[in-house]
Each structure stands twice: as C-alpha cells, then as structure tokens.
Amino acid sequence: MLKIIGSVERCALKELGISKIDARIDTGAKSSSLQATNIVAFKKKKEKWVRFEVNYVLDGNPISIICETPVLTRRRVKTSNENSEKRLMIKTPMTIGDITYDIELNLANRESMEYQMLLGREALNDRFLINPSESFLL
Numbered sequence: 001m002l003k004i005i006g007s008v009e010r011c012a013l014k015e016l017g018i019s020k021i022d023a024r025i026d027t028g029a030k031s032s033s034l035q036a037t038n039i040v041a042f043k044k045k046k047e048k049w050v051r052f053e054v055n056y057v058l059d060g061n062p063i064s065i066i067c068e069t070p071v072l073t074r075r076r077v078k079t080s081n082e083n084s085e086k087r088l089m090i091k092t093p094m095t096i097g098d099i100t101y102d103i104e105l106n107l108a109n110r111e112s113m114e115y116q117m118l119l120g121r122e123a124l125n126d127r128f129l130i131n132p133s134e135s136f137l138l
Helices: none
Strands: 003-005 008-013 018-025 032-035 037-044 047-058 061-070 073-078 084-096 099-108 117-119 128-130
Touching: 008 117, 018 047, 032 047, 061 084, 073 099
Parallel strands: 003 128, 018 117, 032 099
Antiparallel strands: 008 018, 008 084, 032 117, 037 047, 047 061, 073 084, 084 099
C-alpha cells in the first residue's frame, strides 16, 4: 500500500550529514534536486567525488553543511525556465517518514527557491500518493 505525502515533506540525507531538510514534492519534475554551492569536483582514489555546501533554513534556524560524496554522473537537466544545463548527479539514501531508500539528486544552486530540496517523479514513483493540499503528512 502506498503512503500518502503532502506537497512538502521533511527528509533526511544522513550520509551527507543532513538530519532534516524540507523538500518540495514536484510531480512535474523528473529528477530531484538539492541546493548546492561551492561545488568542487575532485579525484579520490581514482574515483570522481564532489564537495559542496548546502545552506538552508529549518524551523527558523540557518544551517550550513559541507558534504562530500562520490559523483554518480553528469546529466543534462531541463530547468524550470525550460533551459537545459549539465549538472553533477549523486546517489544517496533518503529517509522520509519511516522509509529509507536511495535517490539520485542533481546539485544546483536553489538559494533563490523557497525550498532547497525538490523531490521529482523518479524519487516518488511506486512509493507514494501525493495530496497537494496537505504538508508534512509523514
């Protein structure tokens, strides 16, 4: 049975050091996105890695976290204004409610957006039903 989520849900990306972040649920977006600045790709033991900074506000408190993780790939992503750009993609476990599973996230500067994380269809398919009139159901 699929769980019902609202238009905004609180998530955790514990492997990145993010214990809580509010994510906008967006069924119009194919991929998911995480706010990232100061993105630096580097090699670690012959693998591609990325270091980036995540800045967001949670319950009125500003939070800044430096993350490091392997790069999954670089993929062309269509932006909300219909432009297309290549972005680094990472794969990390995400917890929403009592469910934890791996998701792919593209790294983008979302500082001007209301929510610093966006969950798209690929992260939601076959897992949830969305009630857009509610928030924080899990």
